[in-house]
Amino acid sequence: MVDERTDPTVGELSEGAILRRILERVGASNAEVGPGDDAAVIATADGRVVATVDTLVHGPDFRLAWSSGFDLGFKAAAVNLADVAAMGATPTALLVALAMPDSTRLSFVSGLAEGLRAACDELAPGCTIEGGDLTVSDTLTVAVTALGALAGRAPVLRSGARVGDTVAVAGELGRAGRGLRILFERFTDAAGVPIPIDERVLDEDERRDLAAQLRPAPPVAFGPIAADAGARAMMDVSDGLVLDASRMAAASDVTIALDSLALAPDVDSALTGGEDHALLATFRSDRPLPHGFRRIGEVLARGEAGVLVDGHAHAGRGGWDPYRDWDSHTG
Amino acid sequence: MVDERTDPTVGELSEGAILRRILERVGASNAEVGPGDDAAVIATADGRVVATVDTLVHGPDFRLAWSSGFDLGFKAAAVNLADVAAMGATPTALLVALAMPDSTRLSFVSGLAEGLRAACDELAPGCTIEGGDLTVSDTLTVAVTALGALAGRAPVLRSGARVGDTVAVAGELGRAGRGLRILFERFTDAAGVPIPIDERVLDEDERRDLAAQLRPAPPVAFGPIAADAGARAMMDVSDGLVLDASRMAAASDVTIALDSLALAPDVDSALTGGEDHALLATFRSDRPLPHGFRRIGEVLARGEAGVLVDGHAHAGRGGWDPYRDWDSHTG
Numbered sequence: 001m002v003d004e005r006t007d008p009t010v011g012e013l014s015e016g017a018i019l020r021r022i023l024e025r026v027g028a029s030n031a032e033v034g035p036g037d038d039a040a041v042i043a044t045a046d047g048r049v050v051a052t053v054d055t056l057v058h059g060p061d062f063r064l065a066w067s068s069g070f071d072l073g074f075k076a077a078a079v080n081l082a083d084v085a086a087m088g089a090t091p092t093a094l095l096v097a098l099a100m101p102d103s104t105r106l107s108f109v110s111g112l113a114e115g116l117r118a119a120c121d122e123l124a125p126g127c128t129i130e131g132g133d134l135t136v137s138d139t140l141t142v143a144v145t146a147l148g149a150l151a152g153r154a155p156v157l158r159s160g161a162r163v164g165d166t167v168a169v170a171g172e173l174g175r176a177g178r179g180l181r182i183l184f185e186r187f188t189d190a191a192g193v194p195i196p197i198d199e200r201v202l203d204e205d206e207r208r209d210l211a212a213q214l215r216p217a218p219p220v221a222f223g224p225i226a227a228d229a230g231a232r233a234m235m236d237v238s239d240g241l242v243l244d245a246s247r248m249a250a251a252s253d254v255t256i257a258l259d260s261l262a263l264a265p266d267v268d269s270a271l272t273g274g275e276d277h278a279l280l281a282t283f284r285s286d287r288p289l290p291h292g293f294r295r296i297g298e299v300l301a302r303g304e305a306g307v308l309v310d311g312h313a314h315a316g317r318g319g320w321d322p323y324r325d326w327d328s329h330t331g
Numbered sequence: 332m333v334d335e336r337t338d339p340t341v342g343e344l345s346e347g348a349i350l351r352r353i354l355e356r357v358g359a360s361n362a363e364v365g366p367g368d369d370a371a372v373i374a375t376a377d378g379r380v381v382a383t384v385d386t387l388v389h390g391p392d393f394r395l396a397w398s399s400g401f402d403l404g405f406k407a408a409a410v411n412l413a414d415v416a417a418m419g420a421t422p423t424a425l426l427v428a429l430a431m432p433d434s435t436r437l438s439f440v441s442g443l444a445e446g447l448r449a450a451c452d453e454l455a456p457g458c459t460i461e462g463g464d465l466t467v468s469d470t471l472t473v474a475v476t477a478l479g480a481l482a483g484r485a486p487v488l489r490s491g492a493r494v495g496d497t498v499a500v501a502g503e504l505g506r507a508g509r510g511l512r513i514l515f516e517r518f519t520d521a522a523g524v525p526i527p528i529d530e531r532v533l534d535e536d537e538r539r540d541l542a543a544q545l546r547p548a549p550p551v552a553f554g555p556i557a558a559d560a561g562a563r564a565m566m567d568v569s570d571g572l573v574l575d576a577s578r579m580a581a582a583s584d585v586t587i588a589l590d591s592l593a594l595a596p597d598v599d600s601a602l603t604g605g606e607d608h609a610l611l612a613t614f615r616s617d618r619p620l621p622h623g624f625r626r627i628g629e630v631l632a633r634g635e636a637g638v639l640v641d642g643h644a645h646a647g648r649g650g651w652d653p654y655r656d657w658d659s660h661t662g
């Protein structure tokens with residue numbers, strides 16, 4: 001714990017002082033123009049840039065009782081790195097828009113900056129934080145923009161799956177969803193309010209579930225590997241396998257048939273868990289799958305259902321849709 | 332007014348339905364891969380991309396009693412287009428991260444999308460909305476990432492001002508600050524709570540002040556023009572002329588001497604107003620200023636003060652620092 005007497009709130013500091021603290025911790029710039037001017041200038045060797053943005057909002061996306069600043073920074077980077085990887089690209093730079101209440105402690109901001117950097121170092125070495133924005137808000141919000149390089153590759157879209165392709169996945173399915181269940185079932189009080197996590201009450205497998213939820217480690221390096229191996233369609237699995245596979249199936253006008261044996265033992269979590277940030281891809285079936293990917297099904301001609309599990313339409317929509325699932329009153 | 336019986340809240344709709352509504356209104360993609368996949372893929376002709384992000388947060392940055400969805404979208408785009416222009420670049424694409432309460436009306440979201448597009452059409456033709464993110468939040472927040480192209484130019488930094496340069500500005504100074512004052516002084520109730528704007532009580536000049544605050548029209552096209560004309564330093568004036576000029580002076584290790592005659596008639600608003608989104612630049616004094624720029628001072632050797640007005644250090648810091656100036660209780 002940080003001593004609050006020596007840990008000011010951001011409301012007690014100038015924007016410049018907060019920014020200096022962040023820039024000390026996010027690591028060195030690797031750009032032609034890095035943080036500190038009106039905009040960054042970043043190299044794009046093949047004349048194209050991959051760009052995506054994803055936001056984590058206090059309440060629906062994380063709770064401060066459960067996520068440290070480090071966790072939040074790590075996750076905010078990781079989910080965006082996964083989106084770049086899902087195009088077959090290598091992440092090159094992040095821009096971070098941070099909106100926070102003026103009661104936020106500086107130590108939390110430092111942790112967040114360290115988490116952003118750690119996620120880049122661990123998941124996408126060479127990716128650097130090249131800009132951002134600080135604002136005050138009643139709701140702690142982190143919007144990360146990730147840029148990436150295709151290095152001459154064709155981007156791998158959701159729409160490229162073809163009948164006969166093998167459906168494969170890199171990364172874990174179901175753990176992050178189980179981690180979220182652990183949080184709500186075991187680390188809330190009688191009124192449903194989040195309480196601090198006590199990892200001592202968890203077994204090793206549960207700790208890994210929790211880590212997958214709080215500090216996800218998507219298989220970012222396997223995105224370009226899949227592209228080079230001829231992936232025909234690829235996407236980040238963020239809203240649950242069934243829901244995301246149904247999006248790929250719709251974009252490709254095919255049906256994706258999943259094999260539950262490949263999703264064992266916790267098939268239900270694997271199908272509907274959400275926030276996996278695994279990579280779902282399809283490959284020609286006459287070639288070996290690239291390193292890191294395992295077969296979970298095959299692509300069929302479009303039928304009535306976009307996704308089949310063991311030959312049957314999957315009951316229930318599965319996955320997470322923030323506008324339908326979150327209630328600010330009950331949390 | 333939209334009939335609320337036929338205007339659902341976003342909480343009543345799926346993410347997909349909201350997204351479709353937005354995509355119908357932001358205009359066609361101009362990218363290799365536009366909205367709808369994990370990330371966009373955008374051309375960068377000269378092997379570099381300019382990138383910046385800026386966030387508008389309900390409370391400190393806008394109030395719903397004063398800003399329509401259209402206004403909010405327009406301003407969120409405009410402030411980012413100005414940052415790209417300030418590097419000497421032309422904006423090419425926006426990514427929009429939108430976090431909103433589930434009570435937000437769909438008509439507001441439609442207006443916001445139309446405002447984003449209108450700002451691009453009006454201020455940066457050819458710039459398109461190529462991606463984004465939707466999340467639910469208790470606090471309405473719009474984080475826009477803008478990308479831009481330098482077309483082979485060197486980026487114009489804050490650090491390039493040289494002794495003897497002419498200091499010049501494109502765009503208006505002081506209007507947006509006066510517009511903010513009009514809002515707080517004339518469109519709040521006795522308790523200081525924002526009330527709807529009645530433009531009939533304003534004269535033409537006051538209406539222009541208000542428009543500069545709510546739908547700023549920064550001189551985006553003059554950014555590349557300034558770069559081509561040899562601008563040595565340039566930046567977006569967003570936090571008030573004195574504060575931003577002091578940043579340029581510090582980055583360039585010079586003193587910027589401003590001439591109040593060039594800022595007349597409302598010198599005080601011009602110096603400290605904030606949210607102008609004018610372009611502040613310096614040019615060699617032996618060449619004519621490019622179209623759109625007017626002289627407001629000169630660059631001196633670094634002295635004790637970073638900024639002088641009529642030869643004297645300017646009293647008061649001026650400008651807007653969100654962490655020091657906003658109080659969520661008093662607004």
